[in-house]
Amino acid sequence: MRVLIAPDTFGTTLGATQVAAAMAEGWADGAPHDEVRQLPLSNGGPGFLDVLERAVGGTMVATTVSDPLGREVPAAVLLADVGGRRTAWVEAAQASGLHLLAADERDPRVTSTWGVGQLLDTALAEGATRVVVGVEGSATNDAGAGMLAALGAGPAAALARGGLGLRDAPADALAGLPDVLARFAGVEVVLATDDPTPLLGLAGTSAVESPRKGAAPEHAQALEAALGHFTDLLARTLPSPPTDLLTGAPRRLDREPGAGAAGGLGYALLALGARHTGAVSEVLRVTGFDVAAAGSDLVVTATDRLDWTSLRGSVVSGAAEAGAAAARPVVCVAGEVLVGRRETMTTGLAGCYAVADLPHEVDAMLADPVGTLRRRTARVARTWSPAR
Numbered sequence: 001m002r003v004l005i006a007p008d009t010f011g012t013t014l015g016a017t018q019v020a021a022a023m024a025e026g027w028a029d030g031a032p033h034d035e036v037r038q039l040p041l042s043n044g045g046p047g048f049l050d051v052l053e054r055a056v057g058g059t060m061v062a063t064t065v066s067d068p069l070g071r072e073v074p075a076a077v078l079l080a081d082v083g084g085r086r087t088a089w090v091e092a093a094q095a096s097g098l099h100l101l102a103a104d105e106r107d108p109r110v111t112s113t114w115g116v117g118q119l120l121d122t123a124l125a126e127g128a129t130r131v132v133v134g135v136e137g138s139a140t141n142d143a144g145a146g147m148l149a150a151l152g153a154g155p156a157a158a159l160a161r162g163g164l165g166l167r168d169a170p171a172d173a174l175a176g177l178p179d180v181l182a183r184f185a186g187v188e189v190v191l192a193t194d195d196p197t198p199l200l201g202l203a204g205t206s207a208v209e210s211p212r213k214g215a216a217p218e219h220a221q222a223l224e225a226a227l228g229h230f231t232d233l234l235a236r237t238l239p240s241p242p243t244d245l246l247t248g249a250p251r252r253l254d255r256e257p258g259a260g261a262a263g264g265l266g267y268a269l270l271a272l273g274a275r276h277t278g279a280v281s282e283v284l285r286v287t288g289f290d291v292a293a294a295g296s297d298l299v300v301t302a303t304d305r306l307d308w309t310s311l312r313g314s315v316v317s318g319a320a321e322a323g324a325a326a327a328r329p330v331v332c333v334a335g336e337v338l339v340g341r342r343e344t345m346t347t348g349l350a351g352c353y354a355v356a357d358l359p360h361e362v363d364a365m366l367a368d369p370v371g372t373l374r375r376r377t378a379r380v381a382r383t384w385s386p387a388r
Contacts, residue, residue: 001385003027004292006039007302008315010335012099013369015047016040017054019302023333026374027300030381039292041301041315044134044192044279046099048091049078055287056080061126065095065118068111068139073100075115077122085188088128092116092262093137098213101139106214108141109223110162113265117150124183132190133269134279135262141210142166143199143227144268153177163206163263164219167226174237177271181239184272191269192279194313197260199253199267200228205260213263227264234271280318289319293326298384300377306334306354311347320348331384333377335365353380 005027007019014022020038027036042051053060058080067073075094080087093099095115098106116133123131140146141163149159158173159166198204206215206223215223231254235241242251253259258266258276270276284290293299301319303310310316316332323330329350337344337354344352355376356362365372 001031001034001298002296003034003036003385004039004296004299005036006041006289006299006319008041008043009045009047010302010304010369010373012046013304013366014373016042016051017047018370019373022370022373023300023302023377026377027381029374030378031385033387034381034385037292037296039287039289041280041287041289041319042134042283043136043194043315044283045136046091046093046097048093048134049076049089051283052089052286053078056082061122063118063122065115066112067100067115068096069101069105070112070114073115075119077119077126079126079128085130086126086128087130087132088123088126090116090119090123090131090133092119092133092135092265095119096138096140096262096265098137098139106139108139108162108210108213108215108263109164109219111140111142112146112160112162113140113142113144113268114146114150114156114160116144116265117147120147121151124187129186130188130190132192132282133274134192135265136193136195136279138262138265139213140265141206141213141215141223141263143230143264144266145230147265148174148177148180148268151180151183153180163223164226166230167222169230169233171233174233177234177237178239181272189269189272189274190282191258191261191266191274191276192282193258193261193266193276194278194280195261195266196257196313198255199231199259199264200224205264209260209263231267238271278313278318280313280315284318284322289322290326293323293328296328299323299328299330300333300380301330302333304335305338306332306336306344306352307338308343311339311343316349317347324348331380333373333380336362
């Protein structure tokens with residue numbers, strides 16, 4: 001049997017490439033007669049560039065950027081010529097990722113996307129005419145103000161102090177934005193995210209996402225007010241307010257799909273003229289998942305935690321949908337499975353298998369993630385590809 005192993009990361013424990021390698025070894029243990037291919041995937045968060053580099057090759061341009069608290073960290077931009085265009089892929093989490101901060105450092109009131117602007121600056125300096133930005137996994141809630149400041153839209157003192165610092169940003173804080181927009185003229189910017197969160201409101205990024213990044217309820221309310229002030233400044237500064245192509249009516253960028261992604265980083269990218277696309281669909285396209293799935297008899301995906309959030313806009317749901325389109329069964333190995341069979345079947349999964357079902361198994365998984373994943377995958381292999 002031909003088996004395609006196409007996993008996501010296991011949180012911050014294992015990258016997608018490590019997960020794929022462990023599962024391939026496990027499958028070989030359980031079904032050594034099978035032909036196994038590894039195709040790690042990503043949702044646009046940590047590991048995004050590693051996955052894409054395996055698919056397109058290209059050149060990793062190393063650089064140094066600021067992390068969410070302004071400390072220097074190593075990062076890179078992936079460059080490749082695709083379809084006659086110089087394309088750059090940017091992993092925003094390399095600069096603004098939650099994984100860069102210790103638990104007691106996580107405070108979206110003060111974290112900044114300045115480093116993401118440095119990554120975009122590197123992409124333009126390398127001659128990119130198309131820039132794809134994966135934004136998942138952020139520690140920030142500054143509506144991308146820090147990113148815009150790093151690109152020259154305004155002073156760091158006004159824009160790069162974190163989301164809460166935007167509450168008293170002066171009227172001319174974005175005076176340099178027209179020059180930034182001119183610099184991006186002729187450059188296709190792509191916002192790659194499957195996060196549908198809007199920027200503002202009860203379902204907005206401050207209310208929904210900031211608590212997961214360390215904000216208390218009262219902090220979320222203050223961040224909401226600060227981001228509201230920032231959107232007013234940006235709307236007044238844009239030289240050509242965006243309009244709907246069909247109706248000509250003004251567009252509210254803060255309500256656009258993806259605007260609230262990564263603490264509003266999506267909003268600032270949309271202000272630069274970005275086109276929105278799903279991060280998972282972008283990865284599936286670039287990696288040639290459809291062709292790989294069609295050439296396989298079974299697709300095995302994986303994630304650290306299969307819960308209700310995995311049922312759409314995730315690597316698991318994307319692989320299941322694409323596998324169904326290729327008429328191939330897709331099964332999932334997950335660290336934990338927290339939804340029932342009815343829910344997973346609606347996603348298109350033919351089966352789900354947990355590495356850990358009981359509390360003591362969770363402890364064992366955390367202590368030996370590679371070994372436990374390998375052993376669970378071996379048991380799945382014996383189920384789907386019994387010995388001849």
